[in-house]
Amino acid sequence: MSEERVAGIVGGLIVPGLPHPLLCPDASDNYRALADGFAAARAQLEALDPDLLIVYSTMWPSIIGHQVVSRPAPEWVHVDELFHHLGSMPYRFRIDEPFAHELVGCAKQRGLSARAIDYHGFPIDTGSVVALKLLNGDNRWPASILSSNVYADRAETVVFGKSVADAVARTGKRAALIVVSTLSNRLFTDWVEPADDRVHSLKDEEWNRKMLEFLGQGRLEDTAQLSREVHRQIRVPKVVNFKPMWFLSAAMGAHNDYDGTVHAYGALHGTGAAVVGLVPSEEGIGLKEFDEDDVEVFRGDRDVLA
Amino acid sequence: MGQIVYGALAPHPPHLIYADNPPQNEPRAECGWETLRWGYERMRKALADIDYDTIVVLSPHWQTYVGTHFLGVPHFQGLSVDPIFPNLFRYHYDLRVDVPLAEALCAHASEAGLVTRMMRNPDFRVDYGTIISCHLTEPGWRKPIVSISSQRSAAYYSLEVMQEHMVALGKATRAAIEASDRRVVLLASESLSHRHFVAEPDVPEDMSAEHITNHHQYLWDMKLIEMLRSGRCQEVIDLMPEFTEQAVSEADSGALTWLLAALDVPTYGAELFGYGTVIGTGNAVMGFDPAKGGAA
Numbered sequence: 212m213s214e215e216r217v218a219g220i221v222g223g224l225i226v227p228g229l230p231h232p233l234l235c236p237d238a239s240d241n242y243r244a245l246a247d248g249f250a251a252a253r254a255q256l257e258a259l260d261p262d263l264l265i266v267y268s269t270m271w272p273s274i275i276g277h278q279v280v281s282r283p284a285p286e287w288v289h290v291d292e293l294f295h296h297l298g299s300m301p302y303r304f305r306i307d308e309p310f311a312h313e314l315v316g317c318a319k320q321r322g323l324s325a326r327a328i329d330y331h332g333f334p335i336d337t338g339s340v341v342a343l344k345l346l347n348g349d350n351r352w353p354a355s356i357l358s359s360n361v362y363a364d365r366a367e368t369v370v371f372g373k374s375v376a377d378a379v380a381r382t383g384k385r386a387a388l389i390v391v392s393t394l395s396n397r398l399f400t401d402w403v404e405p406a407d408d409r410v411h412s413l414k415d416e417e418w419n420r421k422m423l424e425f426l427g428q429g430r431l432e433d434t435a436q437l438s439r440e441v442h443r444q445i446r447v448p449k450v451v452n453f454k455p456m457w458f459l460s461a462a463m464g465a466h467n468d469y470d471g472t473v474h475a476y477g478a479l480h481g482t483g484a485a486v487v488g489l490v491p492s493e494e495g496i497g498l499k500e501f502d503e504d505d506v507e508v509f510r511g512d513r514d515v516l517a
Numbered sequence: 518m519g520q521i522v523y524g525a526l527a528p529h530p531p532h533l534i535y536a537d538n539p540p541q542n543e544p545r546a547e548c549g550w551e552t553l554r555w556g557y558e559r560m561r562k563a564l565a566d567i568d569y570d571t572i573v574v575l576s577p578h579w580q581t582y583v584g585t586h587f588l589g590v591p592h593f594q595g596l597s598v599d600p601i602f603p604n605l606f607r608y609h610y611d612l613r614v615d616v617p618l619a620e621a622l623c624a625h626a627s628e629a630g631l632v633t634r635m636m637r638n639p640d641f642r643v644d645y646g647t648i649i650s651c652h653l654t655e656p657g658w659r660k661p662i663v664s665i666s667s668q669r670s671a672a673y674y675s676l677e678v679m680q681e682h683m684v685a686l687g688k689a690t691r692a693a694i695e696a697s698d699r700r701v702v703l704l705a706s707e708s709l710s711h712r713h714f715v716a717e718p719d720v721p722e723d724m725s726a727e728h729i730t731n732h733h734q735y736l737w738d739m740k741l742i743e744m745l746r747s748g749r750c751q752e753v754i755d756l757m758p759e760f761t762e763q764a765v766s767e768a769d770s771g772a773l774t775w776l777l778a779a780l781d782v783p784t785y786g787a788e789l790f791g792y793g794t795v796i797g798t799g800n801a802v803m804g805f806d807p808a809k810g811g812a813a
Contacts (some may be wrong), residue, residue, distance in 0.1 A: 213738055226608070271600070273601060275715060276715060292584075292644070293580075293582060330607060331603075332598045362715055400582065402583060402634075449669075480583070
């Protein structure tokens with residue numbers, strides 16, 4: 212490894228997972244802008260020169276701990292369960308199998324339940340498929356795909372993020388993290404024409420803008436500390452909490468020293484969709500106010516039911 | 518004139534298929550969850566005496582946040598791998614869809630004011646809830662099915678909105694069936710209490726590790742079962758929001774409410790074929806026979 216190619220997590224992306232930017236990018240200016248945002252994020256990845264892409268998808272729920280795809284070349288024709296009319300998504304991905312096993316080991320060492328998934332036909336979720344096809348359609352980089360445990364709250368999610376950092380350090384790779392998540396997640400519950408698509412409400416819009424203001428300033432941990440409030444304000448409560456920023460800050464470093472770039476922002480069937488890049492920087496905002504614990508090892512839910 | 522000839526609460530834990538070892542499923546088990554599997558066996562015996570054309574199932578694992586969707590392709594063949602328990606369920610399915618009935622249901626639901634869509638993409642993978650409940654009800658797959666998605670109004674609005682939605686969908690289902698020439702079996706594919714354990718034994722079918730997640734869930738399950746057994750179904754519907762919240766129930770899918778509404782809210786009791794837990798969740802196999810209930 213050259214001196215310039217220092218190992219570690221070299222950057223992070225936040226991307227939406229609904230299929231419109233992949234399947235109908237020219238159906239509206241809004242979808243086109245998001246697709247162009249993915250293209251800009253791809254260019255950012257090329258500049259970061261990673262060895263590995265790690266995808267944490269909020270659209271892949273798990274119950275038995277944390278699951279990691281380990282099948283070297285999963286192949287399928289995927290169809291979204293809601294937007295099936297937009298078309299099919301054939302894929303063949305290049306997965307970093309050794310990294311998957313390393314990550315499972317690191318997660319277990321931190322007290323988590325985790326397992327590698329190596330089955331033909333395993334249903335890789337729409338968000339992971341969309342992200343990898345738009346960011347890594349040529350399989351230039353091997354990838355790792357991680358689930359989001361439905362019962363995990365902040366402590367477990369933070370520990371899982373740290374497990375990812377452990378695995379990256381142990382393998383000596385340069386990794387880029389990709390978090391698949393909407394900002395506000397309220398869909399319209401009726402069909403909308405692409406030209407009429409917009410963020411569901413002004414309240415959702417304002418909170419999305421606030422998060423993007425922070426992220427654009429590289430204030431990742433400040434955004435993570437807002438997660439519970441974000442969940443209360445603009446998240447349809449399908450899971451226990453809004454977790455992706457906790458995961459990202461735990462894995463990349465719980466601080467605000469990042470260069471943030473908002474590549475695109477728009478609406479996908481009412482949800483707030485943004486493509487954001489975060490790169491470690493020595494000229495970031497710096498310190499933050501810690502409101503919550505910085506958990507190192509998961510010791511179970513202590514019989515607190517979520 | 519068409520008719521609903523049977524309605525069942527038909528839960529879909531993949532563990533039941535795994536433990537049954539049908540040729541379609543890749544993994545093999547030694548045993549497990551017999552009280553539920555034998556419960557399904559008893560229900561199949563009850564159904565053996567009933568003449569029917571089509572199974573209509575509502576599954577929580579086809580989750581649609583925009584409207585209610587209906588399978589609209591005549592034939593599906595493929596591999597279903599459970600995203601949560603891929604070690605247990607990798608099932609090769611080959612099934613037929615009663616598309617005319619699906620279209621009729623869709624049309625009646627639309628007329629009732631519901632947002633709907635037919636699913637016409639031939640690459641679509643049928644959800645595992647549909648597959649498991651239908652397999653356990655009719656392992657020979659001799660009957661075509663209609664699969665209805667679970668519109669997630671409980672999450673997007675409230676449990677009360679879900680109830681109104683599912684009552685309307687149930688009534689539309691009944692009207693569509695009666696306007697057809699089909700004799701139909703309805704399946705509500707869902708567990709009762711639905712709090713899982715988050716770890717799995719090394720041997721998944723090790724029954725020494727199987728029990729309800731907590732006493733609270735068990736009490737709720739028994740309360741619901743007793744009400745269904747005694748035909749207090751309107752009371753079940755009325756209690757559903759509280760039950761769903763308290764027992765973390767999969768009834769948030771709306772499947773049970775839909776079933777009861779489609780059956781015109783039975784005042785006769787359901788037969789309990791079996792109750793058991795699966796990785797901590799509570800599951801009951803129960804059947805309503807309108808002929809025996811005097812409502813045919």
